[in-house]
Amino acid sequence: MQTPSFVPLWAAQSSxxxxxxxxxxxxxxxxxxxxxFDLAMMIPYFIVLFILALYGLHxxxxxxxxxxxxxxxxxxxxxxxEWPRVTIQLPIYNERYVIERLVEAISRFxxxxxxxxxxxLDDSTDETQAVARNCVExxxxxxIPITYIHRSNREGYKAGALENGLKSSKGEFVAIFDADFVPxxxxxxxxxxxxxxxxxxxxxxxxxxxxxxxxxxYSLLTQVETILLDGHFxxxxxxxxxxxxxxxxxxxxxxxxxxAIEQAGGWQHDTLTEDTDLSYRAQLKGWKFLYLPHIExxxxxxxxxxxxxxxxxxxxKGLMQTAKKILPKVFKANVPWHVKSEAFFHLTANxxxxxxxxxxxxxxxxxxxxxxxxxxxMLVIDLPLFLASTCSISSFYLVAQKELxxxxxxxxxxxxxxxxxxxxxISVRNAQAVIEALTGKKSEFAxxxxxxxxxxxxxxxxxxxxxxxxxxxxxxxxLGVYFALTVVYAVANENYATVPFLLLFVWGYxxxxxxxxxxxxxxxxxxxxxxxxxxxxxxxxxxGF
Numbered sequence: 140m141q142t143p144s145f146v147p148l149w150a151a152q153s154s155x156x157x158x159x160x161x162x163x164x165x166x167x168x169x170x171x172x173x174x175x176f177d178l179a180m181m182i183p184y185f186i187v188l189f190i191l192a193l194y195g196l197h198x199x200x201x202x203x204x205x206x207x208x209x210x211x212x213x214x215x216x217x218x219x220x221e222w223p224r225v226t227i228q229l230p231i232y233n234e235r236y237v238i239e240r241l242v243e244a245i246s247r248f249x250x251x252x253x254x255x256x257x258x259x260l261d262d263s264t265d266e267t268q269a270v271a272r273n274c275v276e277x278x279x280x281x282x283i284p285i286t287y288i289h290r291s292n293r294e295g296y297k298a299g300a301l302e303n304g305l306k307s308s309k310g311e312f313v314a315i316f317d318a319d320f321v322p323x324x325x326x327x328x329x330x331x332x333x334x335x336x337x338x339x340x341x342x343x344x345x346x347x348x349x350x351x352x353x354x355x356x357y358s359l360l361t362q363v364e365t366i367l368l369d370g371h372f373x374x375x376x377x378x379x380x381x382x383x384x385x386x387x388x389x390x391x392x393x394x395x396x397x398x399a400i401e402q403a404g405g406w407q408h409d410t411l412t413e414d415t416d417l418s419y420r421a422q423l424k425g426w427k428f429l430y431l432p433h434i435e436x437x438x439x440x441x442x443x444x445x446x447x448x449x450x451x452x453x454x455x456k457g458l459m460q461t462a463k464k465i466l467p468k469v470f471k472a473n474v475p476w477h478v479k480s481e482a483f484f485h486l487t488a489n490x491x492x493x494x495x496x497x498x499x500x501x502x503x504x505x506x507x508x509x510x511x512x513x514x515x516x517m518l519v520i521d522l523p524l525f526l527a528s529t530c531s532i533s534s535f536y537l538v539a540q541k542e543l544x545x546x547x548x549x550x551x552x553x554x555x556x557x558x559x560x561x562x563x564x565i566s567v568r569n570a571q572a573v574i575e576a577l578t579g580k581k582s583e584f585a586x587x588x589x590x591x592x593x594x595x596x597x598x599x600x601x602x603x604x605x606x607x608x609x610x611x612x613x614x615x616x617x618l619g620v621y622f623a624l625t626v627v628y629a630v631a632n633e634n635y636a637t638v639p640f641l642l643l644f645v646w647g648y649x650x651x652x653x654x655x656x657x658x659x660x661x662x663x664x665x666x667x668x669x670x671x672x673x674x675x676x677x678x679x680x681x682x683g684f
Contacts, residue, residue, distance in 0.1 A: 412457025
């Protein structure tokens with residue numbers, strides 16, 4: 140078919156036409172032949188890209204399950220005629236800014252006080268001991284059944300504190316709240332009935348509620364954290380619980396049947412995610428878990444980059460440790476194949492972080508090699524893999540926001556570049572954590588400090604507990620500069636299609652690196668954002684993530 144005469148004229152006068160002519164130019168077609176260096180670059184490049192694409196496709200599958208099994212939600216249980224005894228465990232470690240807020244929230248619980256057994260499990264090594272002890276004594280004098288239990292050795296960290304508390308607990312059920320949470324007064328009134336339901340309640344080992352957040356609109360970082368956690372609590376938990384696959388207790392804002400804890404082997408501290416470890420062991424024993432997204436529990440988000448990165452690294456390392464420990468048992472268990480496959484993707488998902496760092500180092504040489512192989516191969520091979528591994532992230536989090544905020548969810552589009560960039564930026568720290576887990580390197584339980592910050596008010600500039608930056612931010616800044624040079628190379632070679640993707644790497648690494656260093660010396664450094672009231676979570680009985 141002959142090209143119309145006006146097309147070459149238009150192409151010659153248009154920069155877009157010039158670019159199109161360049162990428163479709165087949166003058167040297169067949170001249171290029173891959174050599175050993177090219178194969179050495181492209182084979183690992185495609186292996187990494189293919190694995191990342193598989194985990195990306197898994198996100199699509201979770202979205203599918205979320206909607207396909209939308210009718211599989213727990214029915215409202217009948218009213219309780221006789222309430223059981225409940226132990227409330229409050230594990231803390233150096234949390235002097237938030238412990239009083241937590242105990243005050245527990246004191247407002249609308250539950251028969253004679254059936255409550257509140258334990259403040261304090262492993263603190265600073266003045267939190269005095270603050271917590273005085274707080275407990277004050278509320279105990281008001282008739283609250285609360286006791287103060289202090290350990291000096293911190294053996295087993297949080298898991299050890301919970302296990303130690305169980306020795307003197309009296310409850311048939313155990314509710315757990317971390318120091319930064321503010322549960323509503325009706326929390327137990329809403330959750331306990333599911334255990335007491337005559338229709339299947341006896342087989343329920345744990346119920347998990349959905350987190351909401353006190354300080355979503357504090358900064359750009361807390362907005363990003365909100366979207367990340369909402370994706371977990373809406374789509375991940377929603378899809379797994381509706382499909383009937385295993386899902387995990389989140390360490391707080393949930394209630395356990397004590398018998399389920401004991402039959403599963405109790406709290407163990409050979410991983411940094413003791414909650415996920417116990418969850419899988421309990422479900423392998425046959426206990427059923429319920430996820431109750433309509434019951435909310437407010438919490439405080441990390442407001443400093445170093446604290447956020449420490450939290451994410453602990454979760455990444457702990458999940459990989461749990462994968463090494465639990466997956467062999469899951470594969471041998473008499474459970475359906477879809478439960479086993481979902482457990483594999485769930486527990487090994489953080490392998491994407493070291494793969495992301497590896498991909499980062501290979502992008503520039505791969506771009507050079509692929510440039511000579513022609514645009515058709517990039518369109519047919521590279522583009523689908525990139526879409527599977529990256530666009531699935533956007534769809535995953537957009538679905539969660541659409542479910543929570545149907546009237547304003549579209550505003551999340553504005554935050555998606557920052558969400559993806561932040562995920563890229565923390566990949567170096569998380570990659571280190573995953574590699575440590577795979578190689579068996581042990582580390583302490585690095586808690587995430589909280590500062591009693593709600594909304595946009597409050598500061599942590601003059602408060603203790605800030606995490607140290609270390610050497611990691613310098614590596615992140617180096618990668619950010621590396622990708623900035625990659626952008627320059629792409630523009631110089633008119634490879635414009637890759638520039639938006641590369642800019643995510645530039646922003647992600649520079650943002651996390653400079654924020655970590657900046658907040659080490661300038662603790663007030665943050666990017667404030669204006670949000671409408673609709674973007675805040677629904678009321679949960681606590682000041683309004």
